[in-house]
Amino acid sequence: MSPTDIRALVDNYIDAYNRKNIDDMLMSVHSQVEFKNICAGVVxxxxxxxxxxxxxxxxxxxxxxxxxxxxxxxxLQGSVAIATIDFRAVVAADLPNGLKKGQVLNFSGRSEFEFQDGAISKITDFS
Structure with missing residues (x-):
C-alpha cells in the first residue's frame, strides 16, 4: 500500500467515527481486525x-x-501509521465511572494503525 492509500484509509475511518457511521467505519477495516484501547497503561x-x-x-x-x-x-514508521489525535466529547448521561451528563472531555492521544490486504488490520489507541 502506498502512503497515500494508508492515509486515505485512516482518514475514512476517523471521518466515519466522527459521523457515528459504524458501517462506513468498518468498511476501512480487515475482517480479522484487532482493536485495543489503552488508558494510563491499562487495556x-x-x-x-x-x-x-x-x-x-x-x-x-x-x-x-x-x-x-x-x-x-x-x-509512517515502517508498516505502522501513527496519528496524534485530539479528542473532544460530551458525556450523554451520568456514568458509573463518575463522569456526569454534559461533562466535556478534551484530551490528546495516539492511535497506531497496521494494515493487511488493503485494510486496517490493527488499531491501538493510547490515552
Missing part, C-alpha cells in the same frame, strides 16, 4: 474481528452526545 477495551468491533462501536454510541477526533500529526 480497558479490546476486540478481535469486525463483529466484535461493531459491537463495541455500537455500545459506545450512547456514551457521548457529541464526539470528534482530529488528526494533529500523522507519520
Amino acid at each position: 480497558n477495551a479490546s476486540t478481535n474481528g469486525v463483529a466484535d468491533l461493531r459491537t463495541l462501536a455500537q455500545q459506545s454510541l450512547s456514551l457521548f452526545s457529541e464526539r470528534h477526533q482530529k488528526i494533529e500529526s500523522f507519520e
Whole structure:
C-alpha cells in the first residue's frame, strides 16, 4: 500500500467515527481486525474481528452526545501509521465511572494503525 492509500484509509475511518457511521467505519477495516484501547497503561477495551468491533462501536454510541477526533500529526514508521489525535466529547448521561451528563472531555492521544490486504488490520489507541 502506498502512503497515500494508508492515509486515505485512516482518514475514512476517523471521518466515519466522527459521523457515528459504524458501517462506513468498518468498511476501512480487515475482517480479522484487532482493536485495543489503552488508558494510563491499562487495556480497558479490546476486540478481535469486525463483529466484535461493531459491537463495541455500537455500545459506545450512547456514551457521548457529541464526539470528534482530529488528526494533529500523522507519520509512517515502517508498516505502522501513527496519528496524534485530539479528542473532544460530551458525556450523554451520568456514568458509573463518575463522569456526569454534559461533562466535556478534551484530551490528546495516539492511535497506531497496521494494515493487511488493503485494510486496517490493527488499531491501538493510547490515552
